[in-house]
Amino acid sequence: MKNTQSTQLLFELSKPGCRAVQLPECDVPTKPLDELLPKESISKTAPPLPELSEPDVVRHFVNLSTKNFSVDTHFYPLGSCTMKYNPKRNERLASLPGMADLHPYQPESTLQGMLALLHQSQNMLAEIAGLPAVSLQPAAGAHGEMAALLVAAAYFRDRGERRTNVLIPDAAHGTNPASAAMADLKTVAVKSTPEGFVDLDDLAAKLDDRTAVFMITNPNTLGLFEPKIERIAKMVHDAGGLVYLDGANMNAILGVARPGDFGADLMHFNPHKTFSSPHGGGGPGAGPIAVAELLGPYLPTPVVVKDGEGYRLDYDRPKSIGRVRSFFGNVGVLVRMYCYLRSHGPEGLRRIAEDAVLNANYLLHRVKDILPVPHGERCMHEFVASSAALKAERGVTTMDIAKRLLDYGFHAPTVYFPLVVREAMMIEPTETESRAALDAFADALARIVEESPELLHEAPHETPISRPDEVQAARKPVLRWREEE
Numbered sequence: 001m002k003n004t005q006s007t008q009l010l011f012e013l014s015k016p017g018c019r020a021v022q023l024p025e026c027d028v029p030t031k032p033l034d035e036l037l038p039k040e041s042i043s044k045t046a047p048p049l050p051e052l053s054e055p056d057v058v059r060h061f062v063n064l065s066t067k068n069f070s071v072d073t074h075f076y077p078l079g080s081c082t083m084k085y086n087p088k089r090n091e092r093l094a095s096l097p098g099m100a101d102l103h104p105y106q107p108e109s110t111l112q113g114m115l116a117l118l119h120q121s122q123n124m125l126a127e128i129a130g131l132p133a134v135s136l137q138p139a140a141g142a143h144g145e146m147a148a149l150l151v152a153a154a155y156f157r158d159r160g161e162r163r164t165n166v167l168i169p170d171a172a173h174g175t176n177p178a179s180a181a182m183a184d185l186k187t188v189a190v191k192s193t194p195e196g197f198v199d200l201d202d203l204a205a206k207l208d209d210r211t212a213v214f215m216i217t218n219p220n221t222l223g224l225f226e227p228k229i230e231r232i233a234k235m236v237h238d239a240g241g242l243v244y245l246d247g248a249n250m251n252a253i254l255g256v257a258r259p260g261d262f263g264a265d266l267m268h269f270n271p272h273k274t275f276s277s278p279h280g281g282g283g284p285g286a287g288p289i290a291v292a293e294l295l296g297p298y299l300p301t302p303v304v305v306k307d308g309e310g311y312r313l314d315y316d317r318p319k320s321i322g323r324v325r326s327f328f329g330n331v332g333v334l335v336r337m338y339c340y341l342r343s344h345g346p347e348g349l350r351r352i353a354e355d356a357v358l359n360a361n362y363l364l365h366r367v368k369d370i371l372p373v374p375h376g377e378r379c380m381h382e383f384v385a386s387s388a389a390l391k392a393e394r395g396v397t398t399m400d401i402a403k404r405l406l407d408y409g410f411h412a413p414t415v416y417f418p419l420v421v422r423e424a425m426m427i428e429p430t431e432t433e434s435r436a437a438l439d440a441f442a443d444a445l446a447r448i449v450e451e452s453p454e455l456l457h458e459a460p461h462e463t464p465i466s467r468p469d470e471v472q473a474a475r476k477p478v479l480r481w482r483e484e485e
């Protein structure tokens, strides 16, 4: 991607006197500003805004937008994030005035269509999860984790049990321990076996009467389905604990396996991953949770219930943990999810999972001849390659390869995660990519590993900015155009 266009700021492009809009002379009586505003509120100098014509502004932003890598412009195999193509149809439906212009303070009688949509969404998620009680409120996967852990804690409190430990495998996503901490619970790490599964001896040693929840990602972050999941669930249940499924990887098992059937008591979905809402860049997401019948009473309030012919929001839930989000959650994301679920139907959803797994296995078989894939001859929806050998032999790191992929027109895979694989590169192609796209990616990777370490250390070479200092950017972000005088 050759992109040498200007990266100047609007302030630097500013030309005194330039205007986007020319307003006619005012033809009604005017009042001086100090009759309208208190004196001390009126600035003595004009704000330092850039002065530009409309085409300058439009070109600036359109050109900037083309410097981004996105699912709509590039292959984006960011493992764990499920960066699938999002059908534009869902965007259009979610922005229909009847959806987008609703106000949450409208009387329920005027919101019946939306409530019906949300109610059906609850039911569809319950069916996919194999868990009957659903809350759509949480605003992201991590938020769903926290809400579900609060539900579990409320359940144990209600039973008079003091259980404070959350057991989490060492391959887990960082949000799992973070959510446990936010819910005021204690994290206990459980080891993985060399094959990448839960170490049952270590799990047994850590289960006791303080265990509240075992959080498991299945398929896990190595892209492997835990073969002993039912045994694990039994061990946790026998110790009096609950099993939480991190549902970020549901794309691999939609319509094939239901978490409730393999022993999960609680789970979250990431509609912005699995059900095609655009994500990344901090955009809104959603993190609905589904829980077992006995945990239903503790779900966040309100939930949408059917009442005769109509629908209403049920606030009368004395055991509820209360609200976790204003109004009904990020409804715009839920509408996209609903459209996606309805347009694919049960058969289509299963096909999505099968195609995602097929694509990942095709790419795995091409990539493993280029970079070792320590855990697996086969995978689910993603797999983790390692550049550890390349680093030992030639000093080329996973970061070098990830950066160089940008020059070839590919967004980098997730790197250095999961932590259990050294120099990890976590690749998730998703079901929406063609075989040609997968081949092009593998071909680029094959060429990159042959390139000189010097060239790779300096990559990317074709992007407007090469390697920003990420630590500095996080610690000392420059958010102002210029320091205040």
Ligand SMILES: *Cc1c(COP(=O)(O)O)cnc(C)c1O
Residues within 6 Å of the ligand: 080, 081, 140, 141, 142, 143, 173, 175, 176, 217, 221, 246, 248, 249, 270, 285, 286, 287
């Ligand atoms: C993305 C992800 C999460 C967190 O979900 P968000 O919606 O980003 O908050 C949790 N666990 C795993 C395995 C994930 O991939």
